[in-house]
Amino acid sequence: MTTSAPHHAVPASSAAGRRTDHPAIEFVGVCKDYLTHGEAVPAVKSLDLAIAQGEFFSLLGPSGCGKTTTMRMIAGFEAPTAGKVFLDGQDVTGVAANKRDVNMVFQSYALFPHLNVLQNVSFGLERKKVGKAEIARRVGEILEIVSLTGMEKRYQKEMSGGQQQRVALARALVNHPRALLLDEPLGALDLKLRQQMQIELKRIQREVGITFVYVTHDQGEALTMSDRIAVMNAGLIEQLGTPREIYERPATRFVAGFIGTSNIVAAPVSRVEGGLAVLDLGPEERIVVPVPASVPAGREIEVSVRPEKIDLHRTAPQAAGSVLAGTVTEVVYHGTSTNYTVSTSTGSDFVVFDQNAHDAEDVASRGERVFLTWAPQHSYPIGV
Numbered sequence: 001m002t003t004s005a006p007h008h009a010v011p012a013s014s015a016a017g018r019r020t021d022h023p024a025i026e027f028v029g030v031c032k033d034y035l036t037h038g039e040a041v042p043a044v045k046s047l048d049l050a051i052a053q054g055e056f057f058s059l060l061g062p063s064g065c066g067k068t069t070t071m072r073m074i075a076g077f078e079a080p081t082a083g084k085v086f087l088d089g090q091d092v093t094g095v096a097a098n099k100r101d102v103n104m105v106f107q108s109y110a111l112f113p114h115l116n117v118l119q120n121v122s123f124g125l126e127r128k129k130v131g132k133a134e135i136a137r138r139v140g141e142i143l144e145i146v147s148l149t150g151m152e153k154r155y156q157k158e159m160s161g162g163q164q165q166r167v168a169l170a171r172a173l174v175n176h177p178r179a180l181l182l183d184e185p186l187g188a189l190d191l192k193l194r195q196q197m198q199i200e201l202k203r204i205q206r207e208v209g210i211t212f213v214y215v216t217h218d219q220g221e222a223l224t225m226s227d228r229i230a231v232m233n234a235g236l237i238e239q240l241g242t243p244r245e246i247y248e249r250p251a252t253r254f255v256a257g258f259i260g261t262s263n264i265v266a267a268p269v270s271r272v273e274g275g276l277a278v279l280d281l282g283p284e285e286r287i288v289v290p291v292p293a294s295v296p297a298g299r300e301i302e303v304s305v306r307p308e309k310i311d312l313h314r315t316a317p318q319a320a321g322s323v324l325a326g327t328v329t330e331v332v333y334h335g336t337s338t339n340y341t342v343s344t345s346t347g348s349d350f351v352v353f354d355q356n357a358h359d360a361e362d363v364a365s366r367g368e369r370v371f372l373t374w375a376p377q378h379s380y381p382i383g384v
């Protein structure tokens with residue numbers, strides 16, 4: 001096993017009883033090329049990343065962006081073409097997968113069909129020759145955490161998909177790995193069960209205190225469960241932050257478009273007043289957005305605003321912030337909200353989510369002229 005001097009220090013914390021001054025997982029200048037038909041094709045390009053002890057960390061991005069490759073390099077199933085991988089401050093770049101003390105959970109549960117729940121979860125500990133009483137204690141504890149107490153005698157075919165995934169989780173957690181890697185583990189479940197399991201997974205992670213690295217292309221899933229998210233695109237991290245930071249302040253156009261729905265307008269700054277840029281779009285139409293002092297009048301910027309931040313009016317409003325006029329082209333009733341598409345003079349269609357808190361006669365109809373307003377702090381410039 002190759003080891004190096006401790007890498008660099010972060011505040012001490014504990015995960016599964018482990019105390020260390022290092023990130024649970026760290027990538028330094030990691031690149032991964034795959035050799036395809038004699039040609040090196042980059043899958044991960046220069047990744048620097050530190051995942052804290054006990055963190056629920058998600059890698060989020062579209063198909064082919066390099067999420068699974070990144071995960072496989074943590075597990076040791078792939079070796080980086082360049083750079084180093086550290087676990088708890090220890091250089092594991094050349095260490096075999098079975099010596100890394102990380103476990104993986106996949107979409108397919110890969111349970112032993114001829115073993116019951118108890119036997120499936122005990123299997124790894126028995127192979128490690130852990131004592132019978134200790135196995136019973138640890139298995140009992142983990143089955144309680146994943147809410148499977150009472151199902152010890154069941155076989156795979158006698159359980160629902162969600163229950164099978166809990167067994168797979170219990171089996172992966174029972175020997176207290178340094179980190180648990182989860183690759184789209186809820187992909188096979190239907191929507192309702194998936195949403196239940198998202199909340200359950202977060203609770204389980206909090207209870208066991210083990211670092212979870214979660215791979216998904218589902219932004220809702222990542223926003224619901226993660227402490228932090230790395231949004232990946234074409235082998236690079238586009239943005240790394242808390243769910244709120246990623247959603248409220250997408251750093252790039254890609255992130256703004258990939259996470260939720262964004263309305264984006266590009267226009268020159270007419271003037272800057274007290275930290276707010278005003279983009280005049282017509283006699284009564286303007287966008288008002290906070291900008292840093294470095295943005296001068298005359299510069300074209302892209303401004304983004306989320307659909308739920310916009311108020312829709314059927315008569316011209318008196319508003320201090322942004323005002324746009326437009327025509328409703330689409331009205332879709334969603335139960336909790338009505339979603340409007342509004343064609344505006346900016347050349348972009350705007351999407352507005354209107355909470356259904358008012359009477360049915362207040363709903364605007366297709367073809368109607370409407371006004372959109374939102375507060376300055378609810379829009380932000382992209383990449384400024």
Ligand SMILES: Nc1ncnc2c1ncn2[C@@H]1O[C@H](COP(=O)(O)OP(=O)(O)OP(=O)(O)O)[C@@H](O)[C@H]1O
Binds near residue numbers: 066
């Ligand atoms: N073994 C391999 N050989 C050659 N190319 C590969 C191999 N594995 C992955 N790739 C390529 O590397 C890139 C990243 O793949 P990766 O599986 O990491 O993406 P992903 O984000 O996990 O995608 P998905 O969500 O579809 O699983 C893709 O372009 C993929 O085609």
